[in-house]
Amino acid sequence: MLLPWEYGVRNLARRPLRTALTLVALATVVMLVFVVVGFIRGLEQSLAVSGDPDVVLVYSVNSEENIENSSIAARTPSLLVASLDGVANRFGVTCVSPELYLGTRVKTADGSGGLGLVRGVKLSAPLVRRSVQLIQGDWPEEGEVIVGRLATAKLGSTETALSVGETIEFEGRSWVISGRFAAGGSAYESEIWCQLEDFQIATKRQDLSLVAMLLSPGNSAAEVELFCKERTDLELRAIRETDYYATLQQHYKPVRVLAWFVVVLVSAAGIFAGLNMMYGAVAGRVRELATLQAIGFRRRAILISLIQEGVLLAAAGSLLSGAIALTMLNGMAVRFTMGAFTLRIDSVAILIGCGVGLMLGVLGALPPAIKALKAEVATSLKSI
Known part of the structure; x- marks a missing residue:
């Protein structure tokens, strides 16, 4: 026969201070799991949505995977358009975006700032970068820039310092937002965009970093790749944009593996903390547990009741942490080497976080409960 369900619930209420401390400890451990898993999911999501399967990137073959180090001739866009037939045309404009892209020191009006990512583009850029939407203000003219919604996180600045009408400085010039x-x-949201010609003058460069091309329906990136391989004199490399960000996924794989290792370490630390607290809780109830055995309850029933208490506390802590994570952590911007992205507390993160919490409740209560129930009933009844 099992102990009544209400017995375990009442036991938690009988020791409010110990129950509250255990709840806070469990909630803290689960919160750390939510943060780490949200980081992993946010990084993966940012890279997953950054690529467009119809866009091909052409850049220097010598730059490997780092486009910031790429340098190609300014005549490359016109050469590609003249040599290839599969480039899309929208509203009478060829969908080719020549771009100059590099990291540079950016200073905001309030004196803050840091290493920012600046991309010089032309008016054709929105035709190729189809995910980009202007949400406030106007397209930049000479001496002006537009900033992504996550640029504040990348620069470690504030929304006010990067609001429309404010001034920022980079490459020895002042620019109006x-x-x-x-x-x-996508990854573009942590960038700053300006006119290509302006950026070339500021950096004293006449070359480009890359050319992004939108292919018309039915055309393959293989034609562009073949052209780049045949024209060895140009030293160009072509790659579908989705494949480029897939390689970045592999590049950041060690970071993701390390983050999952942190989840395991945090969970292990939480289990040991739960063991410590549950040992203390069970040690003060030796006579109670012995009395339950003396009046006829089996050890299995008492063990299940103790696990019930641990699981109830763990479930409450998981729900508390989940509510905080969804309301306060979800969507929080995080600075990273590739730019910035937002923590993502999705269904996977909730499942892992709550699963870890319930695991803490079971594994934290099981060993001390077994140890207490192994003692002789007569000896336990005499304990103080």
Whole structure:
């Protein structure tokens, strides 16, 4: 016969201070799990939505995977358009975006700032970068820039310092913020965009970093790749944009593995903390447990009741942490080497976090309960 369900619930209420401390400890452990898993899911989501399967990137073959180090001739866009037939045309404009992209020191009006990612583009850029949407202000003119909605996180600045009308400095010039843009959570959202010609003058460069081309329906990136391989004199490399960000996924794989290792370490630490607290809780109830055995309850029934108490506390802590994570952590911007992205507390993160919490409740209560129930009933009844 099992102990009544209400018995375990009442036991938690009989020791409010110990129960509250255990709840806070369990909730803290689960919260750390939510943070780490949200980081992993946010990084993966940012890279997953950054690529467009119809866009091909052409850049220097010598730069490997780092486009910031790429340098190609300014005549490359016109050469590609003249040599290839599969480039899309929208509204009478060829969908080719020549771009100069690099990391540089950016200073905001309030004196803050840091290493920012700046991309010089032309008016054709929105036709190729189809996820980019201007959400405030206007497209930049000479001496102006537009900033992504996560640029504040990348620069470690504030929303006020990067609001429309404010001034920022980079490459020895002052630039007025004319607008803000979003890009569906992609990597572009941590960047600053300006006119290509302006950026070339500021950096004293006439070359480009890359050319992004939108292919018309039915055309393959293989044609562009073949052209780049045949024209060895140009030293160009072509790759579908989705494949490029897939390689970045592999590049950041050690980071994700390390983050999952942190989840395991945090969970292990939580289990040991739960063991410590449950040992203390059970040690003060030796006579109670012995009395239950003396009046006829089996050890298995008492063990299940103790596990019930641990699981109830763990479930409450998991729900508390989940509510905080969804309301306060979900969507929080995080600075990273590739730019910035947002923590993502999705169904996977909730499942892992709550699963870890319930595991803490079971594994934390099981060993001390077994140890207490192994003692002789007569000896336990005499304990103080």
